[in-house]
Amino acid sequence: MIRSTTSKLFICLVFTFFAPFLLGSSLIYWHEKQAAIHRLELKLSDIVSDLKRELSEPMAFFFPQEGVKIAQIIVSNYESVAEIYAYSDIYQMPLVHIDVLERRHGRLLSHERDIFWEGSKIGKISVTVTTDKITGKIFSPFLKKVLIIFMCMAVVGFLVMEFAFHRYMVLPMRRLLRQTNNISNGLMDEPFIWQGDDEFAHLGKTIESMREELFVQFSKINLEARTDKLTGISNRRDFLEKVEKILAGSQENNTPFSLIMFDLDDFKKVNDKYGHSVGDQVLHTVSLSLGQNLRKSDLFSRWGGEEFLIALPMTGEENACIIAEVLRKVLASTSYPQLDMVVTASFGVVQARENESFQTMLDKADQALYLAKRRGKNRVVSYHD
Numbered sequence: 001m002i003r004s005t006t007s008k009l010f011i012c013l014v015f016t017f018f019a020p021f022l023l024g025s026s027l028i029y030w031h032e033k034q035a036a037i038h039r040l041e042l043k044l045s046d047i048v049s050d051l052k053r054e055l056s057e058p059m060a061f062f063f064p065q066e067g068v069k070i071a072q073i074i075v076s077n078y079e080s081v082a083e084i085y086a087y088s089d090i091y092q093m094p095l096v097h098i099d100v101l102e103r104r105h106g107r108l109l110s111h112e113r114d115i116f117w118e119g120s121k122i123g124k125i126s127v128t129v130t131t132d133k134i135t136g137k138i139f140s141p142f143l144k145k146v147l148i149i150f151m152c153m154a155v156v157g158f159l160v161m162e163f164a165f166h167r168y169m170v171l172p173m174r175r176l177l178r179q180t181n182n183i184s185n186g187l188m189d190e191p192f193i194w195q196g197d198d199e200f201a202h203l204g205k206t207i208e209s210m211r212e213e214l215f216v217q218f219s220k221i222n223l224e225a226r227t228d229k230l231t232g233i234s235n236r237r238d239f240l241e242k243v244e245k246i247l248a249g250s251q252e253n254n255t256p257f258s259l260i261m262f263d264l265d266d267f268k269k270v271n272d273k274y275g276h277s278v279g280d281q282v283l284h285t286v287s288l289s290l291g292q293n294l295r296k297s298d299l300f301s302r303w304g305g306e307e308f309l310i311a312l313p314m315t316g317e318e319n320a321c322i323i324a325e326v327l328r329k330v331l332a333s334t335s336y337p338q339l340d341m342v343v344t345a346s347f348g349v350v351q352a353r354e355n356e357s358f359q360t361m362l363d364k365a366d367q368a369l370y371l372a373k374r375r376g377k378n379r380v381v382s383y384h385d
Helices: 005-061 064-077 134-184 199-226 236-253 267-274 276-291 317-333 358-374
Strands: 081-088 093-099 108-117 120-130 257-264 299-304 307-313 345-351 380-382
Touching (some): 005 064, 005 081, 005 093, 005 108, 005 120, 064 093, 134 199, 199 236, 236 257, 236 299, 236 307, 257 276, 257 358, 267 276, 276 299, 276 307, 276 317, 307 317, 317 345, 317 380, 345 358
Parallel strands (some): 345 380
Antiparallel strands (some): 081 093, 108 120, 257 307, 257 345
């Protein structure tokens, strides 16, 4: 299942902006409302205290009209007052009872006090207020604080979203671009490991799978392009590319470098007598048997027809001649079931001189090979002999 990158960004936005903003706003509103209710409770206590003081005399002498007038003044002055009730213990009846029904909404708060006259309890009063009216009063300070929170959360949210956008969008897109550029530039050997299951990771894994398939195909094509199909060793193109680097490294590090060129003696007779298919088998056997007697650092190539080249890094002319002599003996002692004749080869050896080009070395090796042929074949001749 692919997880959407936009979903990740939305989740980041929710958890870094909306959720904290809503939670903070709710906490501020609750705190403001509790503070307003507390202030209302204190105000209610003051109202009851004032009413107690004003109603003491009318209750002692039972003047209901005076009591009602005082209560009406308080109701008109305080819009949150929903009910005022005063009861006379002396006359066992209410002195004042004002109930404002339209104010009886929401949460109601009541406060009751006993009334004393000359040290004796003569009655009690009760005042009830509603909390509905405080909502409008707390809105303005609440809005200011919410605006501050909103601005702070907007800054934090922007920073977090910028980080999230860079993390989940920009970086994967850059990585995809680098991945596709590598493929378009032919750099098939650099793998890209993708983790996750979003759109970018899914696309990256698909491209990586394509790169692996292309790498296998290109490696196969490249190997075929650099390998002699008949013998399985390097062909002329591959040899030329590699030998130039080997020669340059040898000259830069001032180390010896030698070249062997050999040619099978009278190979035309093999093709004429036994056919080209047998001749091809002989060339394959020659390459196999001589290749087993070379070092890993040596570069063995079929130059063309029955002519071969061997590049010998870190090898002087004397040691190159020794190697060539070993190869000559191996070749002369190799048997071929298809033939009733011995296959031999003539070898020309040359060591690179200072700042000498490969083409110059090749010409010298060819001259040494020609001299080996003239001297009777099946022998090793150095250019400086």
